[in-house]
Amino acid sequence: MNIAQQIVNGLVLGSGYACVALSWTILLGVARLVNFAHGQLYMLGAFVTWYAMTKAGLPYPLAILAAIIALGLLGALMQTAMMRLVMTQNLTSLMIVTLGFGYVLQGGSALIFGGNPQTLPGTLARAKVDLGSLWFTWQDVLVFAATLLLYGAVWLFTQRTRYGSVIRAVAEDPKLAELFGINAKLVYLFVFVFECAAVALGAALVAPRSPILTSMGFNEVIMTFVVVVLGGIGSITGALVAGLGLGLFIAFFGAFVAQAYTTAAAFALLLILLVIRPAGLAAK
Amino acid sequence: MNRTINLAAALLFALAAPAMAQDIKVGTIFPLSGGAGPDGQTVTNAVKLVVDQINVKGGLLGRKLVVVSKDDESTPAVGVSRANEMIAEKADVVIEGWNSPVTLAMQPILARDGVLDITAVSKSDLILAGETNPYAIRINSSNGFDAAVIAKYVVGTLKAKKVAFLTQNDVYGNGFQTAVEAEFKKLNFSGEIVTTEKFAFKDTDFRVQLTNLKTANPDAIIVTNSSNSSGLPAMVEQYRQADVKSAFVGAVGIMLTTVFKVAGEANNGIVSADIYFWDLPPFNGIAESNAFAAAFKKAYGADPDKSAALGAAAVQVWASAVEATKSLDRKTVAEAIRGKTIKGTVFGDATFLPNGQLQPRYVVFKVVDGKNAKLEALPQN
Amino acid sequence: MSAIEQNHANSKPVQRTAIFIVLAATGFFLPKLLGGTSVAYSTLTTIAIFAVMCYGIDIVLSYLGEVSLGHTLFWAIGGYTAANLSVKYGLNGWSTAFATVALCIVAAGFLGAVTLRTREFVFSLVTYAAAVVGYEIAFNWDAIGGSDGIVGISALKLPFGVATFSGATQEDLWPVALTLLLLTLVFIARFRRSKLGTAALMVQMNPALAASLGIDPRKVRLAVFVLSAPITGLAGWLYAYQRAYVGPDMFETYFLVLMLTAVVLIGRRILIGPLIGTAILIAQQNLLSLGGDWNKIVLGSVLALVLIFWPAGLVGLFRNFGNVGLKAKE
Numbered sequence: 001m002n003i004a005q006q007i008v009n010g011l012v013l014g015s016g017y018a019c020v021a022l023s024w025t026i027l028l029g030v031a032r033l034v035n036f037a038h039g040q041l042y043m044l045g046a047f048v049t050w051y052a053m054t055k056a057g058l059p060y061p062l063a064i065l066a067a068i069i070a071l072g073l074l075g076a077l078m079q080t081a082m083m084r085l086v087m088t089q090n091l092t093s094l095m096i097v098t099l100g101f102g103y104v105l106q107g108g109s110a111l112i113f114g115g116n117p118q119t120l121p122g123t124l125a126r127a128k129v130d131l132g133s134l135w136f137t138w139q140d141v142l143v144f145a146a147t148l149l150l151y152g153a154v155w156l157f158t159q160r161t162r163y164g165s166v167i168r169a170v171a172e173d174p175k176l177a178e179l180f181g182i183n184a185k186l187v188y189l190f191v192f193v194f195e196c197a198a199v200a201l202g203a204a205l206v207a208p209r210s211p212i213l214t215s216m217g218f219n220e221v222i223m224t225f226v227v228v229v230l231g232g233i234g235s236i237t238g239a240l241v242a243g244l245g246l247g248l249f250i251a252f253f254g255a256f257v258a259q260a261y262t263t264a265a266a267f268a269l270l271l272i273l274l275v276i277r278p279a280g281l282a283a284k
Numbered sequence: 285m286n287r288t289i290n291l292a293a294a295l296l297f298a299l300a301a302p303a304m305a306q307d308i309k310v311g312t313i314f315p316l317s318g319g320a321g322p323d324g325q326t327v328t329n330a331v332k333l334v335v336d337q338i339n340v341k342g343g344l345l346g347r348k349l350v351v352v353s354k355d356d357e358s359t360p361a362v363g364v365s366r367a368n369e370m371i372a373e374k375a376d377v378v379i380e381g382w383n384s385p386v387t388l389a390m391q392p393i394l395a396r397d398g399v400l401d402i403t404a405v406s407k408s409d410l411i412l413a414g415e416t417n418p419y420a421i422r423i424n425s426s427n428g429f430d431a432a433v434i435a436k437y438v439v440g441t442l443k444a445k446k447v448a449f450l451t452q453n454d455v456y457g458n459g460f461q462t463a464v465e466a467e468f469k470k471l472n473f474s475g476e477i478v479t480t481e482k483f484a485f486k487d488t489d490f491r492v493q494l495t496n497l498k499t500a501n502p503d504a505i506i507v508t509n510s511s512n513s514s515g516l517p518a519m520v521e522q523y524r525q526a527d528v529k530s531a532f533v534g535a536v537g538i539m540l541t542t543v544f545k546v547a548g549e550a551n552n553g554i555v556s557a558d559i560y561f562w563d564l565p566p567f568n569g570i571a572e573s574n575a576f577a578a579a580f581k582k583a584y585g586a587d588p589d590k591s592a593a594l595g596a597a598a599v600q601v602w603a604s605a606v607e608a609t610k611s612l613d614r615k616t617v618a619e620a621i622r623g624k625t626i627k628g629t630v631f632g633d634a635t636f637l638p639n640g641q642l643q644p645r646y647v648v649f650k651v652v653d654g655k656n657a658k659l660e661a662l663p664q665n
Numbered sequence: 666m667s668a669i670e671q672n673h674a675n676s677k678p679v680q681r682t683a684i685f686i687v688l689a690a691t692g693f694f695l696p697k698l699l700g701g702t703s704v705a706y707s708t709l710t711t712i713a714i715f716a717v718m719c720y721g722i723d724i725v726l727s728y729l730g731e732v733s734l735g736h737t738l739f740w741a742i743g744g745y746t747a748a749n750l751s752v753k754y755g756l757n758g759w760s761t762a763f764a765t766v767a768l769c770i771v772a773a774g775f776l777g778a779v780t781l782r783t784r785e786f787v788f789s790l791v792t793y794a795a796a797v798v799g800y801e802i803a804f805n806w807d808a809i810g811g812s813d814g815i816v817g818i819s820a821l822k823l824p825f826g827v828a829t830f831s832g833a834t835q836e837d838l839w840p841v842a843l844t845l846l847l848l849t850l851v852f853i854a855r856f857r858r859s860k861l862g863t864a865a866l867m868v869q870m871n872p873a874l875a876a877s878l879g880i881d882p883r884k885v886r887l888a889v890f891v892l893s894a895p896i897t898g899l900a901g902w903l904y905a906y907q908r909a910y911v912g913p914d915m916f917e918t919y920f921l922v923l924m925l926t927a928v929v930l931i932g933r934r935i936l937i938g939p940l941i942g943t944a945i946l947i948a949q950q951n952l953l954s955l956g957g958d959w960n961k962i963v964l965g966s967v968l969a970l971v972l973i974f975w976p977a978g979l980v981g982l983f984r985n986f987g988n989v990g991l992k993a994k995e
Contacts, residue, residue, distance in 0.1 A: 032786060034786060034789065034790070081969075081973055082973065084973070085972070085973065085976075090976070091786050092726065092730060092731060092732045092789075093972045093976060095732050095786070095789060096732060096925050096929060096968060096969075096972055097968070097969045097972045097973060099922065099925065099965075099968065100964075100965040100966065100967070100968030100969030100970075100972070101965060101969050102965065103922065103961045103962070103964055103965025103968070104961070104962050104965035104966055104969065105965075106961055106965075107957075107958040107959060107960070107961030107962035107965065108958075108962055110957075110958040110961075111958050111959070111962075218918070222797070225790070225793070225794070226794075229787075229790060229794075233787075260805070261801070261805065263797070263801055264798060264801035264802065264805065267794050267797045267798045267801070268798055270794050271779065271791070271794055271795065271798065274779055274780075274787075274791060274794075275779050
């Protein structure tokens with residue numbers, strides 16, 4: 001058992017989970033909005049990046065930017081449509097609406113981008129790093145670095161800036177925040193746009209690892225769910241710790257037990273944890 | 285006298301007209317959308333092509349053939365709906381099946397209403413198990429036959445002493461591995477199976493398994509991965525990136541067009557086997573295959589692969605049996621296929637076992653140029 | 666008109682029973698009226714089964730106001746129980762149905778208990794996680810079917826003392842499906858008027874009032890959830906006999922989205938709403954299919970648009986038109 005390599009594997013997998021989970025946990029924590037279209041947004045982010053690189057000839061960094069902007073705009077549209085439900089905090093309807101949106105995105109993407117698998121050329125996914133006997137790619141390094149940077153930036157923003165405290169206020173008690181003159185609508189809009197933009201970034205960085213299909217999405221973000229609940233809903237540090245931790249767990253469970261059962265193991269772990277500690281790892 | 289002649293003519297006309305107007309309906313149910321959409325589309329296209337070829341030659345039993353194609357969306361519940369629609373539309377035969385669960389769900393529906401059901405691609409052994417459908421026919425090879433070819437190569441040609449498995453964790457993958465292990469026993473394999481790594485069909489990241497395999501360092505790794513659109517190409521690339529030195533031996537039929545398109549050069553050196561290649565012997569010597577390949581290239585702009593051949597053969601086998609028995613009855617036609625040999629298909633002579641399984645002919649190959657899908661056939665002694 | 670108000674409106678039990686009997690009889694002969702073909706029978710049976718499946722989630726969504734994303738778990742429990750017990754042990758329909766109900770209650774009880782101390786929407790997440798775990802178990806555990814599932818489920822056998830009903834063909838299964846549907850409708854109708862039903866509605870609409878009346882929302886949620894599980898479970902039970910094949914596909918989102926759309930489409934707390942919704946969706950899939958991708962777009966749009974613009978469902982839309990008409994008359 002190559003322990004060192006499995007640790008590297010775990011960190012690579014984990015940074016991917018954490019990167020994709022950040023946006024979901026913030027949205028859930030601030031707006032109590034369970035975005036079931038997260039997986040399809042991930043898929044769309046990957047395809048916009050692909051389209052920008054292969055059809056529009058943009059270099060990778062610009063393609064990432066294109067994906068972020070495109071999905072940000074889409075997010076604004078979606079949130080505007082859902083605004084009434086968000087303001088009345090009609091959580092059940094919101095959940096179902098995002099499920100519906102996810103379906104529309106899936107069908108629409110299949111019609112626009114087709115059903116064939118595509119690869120993203122021009123990324124660092126094939127640039128190998130050999131550190132002694134260890135191996136990983138420069139793309140893995142990029143994902144890891146970007147994840148840490150993103151978490152750091154978001155943490156600083158929410159904990160150290162005025163805007164951050166506005167968002168936290170709305171998260172705590174939207175009605176009270178409105179009494180203090182905060183425009184909750186704008187906050188929700190901003191958070192949702194951030195969610196879409198962040199998942200686009202995550203997709204642009206993580207998706208190049210393997211071929212992309214318009215039918216993907218659900219499976220790619222299923223671990224997000226575990227990361228968010230394990231780390232504590234809305235907790236930024238929690239999501240990072242849980243993401244990396246889950247990656248390491250998966251690597252070692254797969255190495256010593258059986259890789260094929262990792263999803264079952266992760267979710268069983270989740271259920272057990274929810275029984276013992278309903279608030280997740282980061283109890284408020 | 286005139287009135288009698290008129291009456292007779294009118295009667296004749298009345299009797300003849302419906303018979304002439306009745307087209308024979310060939311139904312197809314394959315995934316046309318979703319992840320397996322492009323694959324299902326290929327099979328359906330091949331069916332349509334062969335049907336056109338038959339119509340050009342005058343049709344079947346003097347009647348024209350018409351293809352009714354439906355999308356099962358790789359979802360068993362949808363497949364069941366489509367099967368019911370086929371029954372309502374009075375299809376004379378249904379050629380179906382890319383995903384085994386969809387086939388297994390549709391079988392009882394079609395069998396209950398007496399519609400002949402030919403499974404083109406789905407690999408589950410349960411399809412030919414008999415209880416649900418006593419007249420089942422399957423064109424694609426079964427795990428049992430596949431295992432023999434791969435085992436023979438690994439033990440006989442490669443003479444591997446240490447073997448490992450990288451297996452998709454479902455009935456298909458596990459079944460294939462069990463069959464290979466059984467073949468090893470038959471061949472008195474003197475080496476050892478050092479390790480087995482498994483993964484889920486939907487997985488696209490295999491670092492953990494590849495790390496374990498690299499540590500075990502077998503001579504050959506037998507890989508069973510049917511996710512030709514995402515998992516398998518990713519696995520091939522990661523295999524090369526991880527610098528695994530063991531020989532990559534792929535299970536029968538997994539190296540489809542998409543794997544070459546996506547993984548390109550990383551495929552170089554992979555050894556596997558399949559049941560049809562339009563440009564390799566013995567198929568490039570079969571007249572029907574060459575005609576089909578040329579027509580397919582002309583109509584769809586691509587060379588036909590194994591999936592297309594399966595669709596084509598399904599139609600050809602059925603049409604032959606119908607022509608021979610002059611009947612469209614399910615039992616009659618099925619019994620003219622099961623346990624019999626049908627000549628003139630893209631596979632050449634198609635011999636069926638009594639349980640409806642087509643006996644495959646294999647080509648063992650090595651990938652010499654992955655980017656252009658150039659293969660070198662290996663001898664199978 | 667809410668369910669509470671409807672209690673007083675429908676206070677003519679004889680009239681209601683008569684209407685009910687007439688509808689039941691019409692329903693029984695409906696396939697014959699539509700041609701009597703095996704396809705007519707199988708389509709109507711499918712609609713009936715899927716409608717019962719929807720009613721399970723309907724109780725939780727319409728009356729409790731929560732989204733259960735794990736009802737496919739009970740659907741699958743029903744299917745797998747019927748398949749395993751009848752194929753492996755040759756048990757008859759009554760035994761498999763009883764086992765289904767028991768297992769669903771246990772599963773729902775466990776899940777509900779887990780969420781007793783969590784926040785509202787975490788309930789949805791837990792049910793979702795349960796469905797995923799259920800899928801993984803069903804997929805990987807070869808003893809109960811594995812990834813290819815169980816084939817060759819024999820016909821439904823319901824012994825009635827002297828005679829045995831055997832549901833070998835689609836025609837035979839229709840009376841069973843119709844009976845199950847009618848029983849479900851009666852059950853829901855009684856639930857709406859029961860103490861638990863009104864308590865659930867109160868918890869959804871006016872939590873403060875509920876609290877002041879001493880109603881514990883979490884216990885109510887647990888009770889309603891446990892009550893809803895066997896309904897969907899029995900639908901899955903019958904589905905196994907109809908399809909003669911059960912597999913991990915029972916967990917697919919296809920069924921979940923179908924359930925949610927059927928409930929939401931017509932309007933909540935309307936007794937025959939899920940039934941009509943199911944019929945419309947199945948009809949669209951079978952008769953007006955636009956291809957897999959467009960179907961997804963249509964289904965997703967319907968789900969999203971109905972909830973955004975007409976949260977009360979299509980019925981709300983008609984009510985608006987009705988109100989406009991009334992206003993115009995004045």
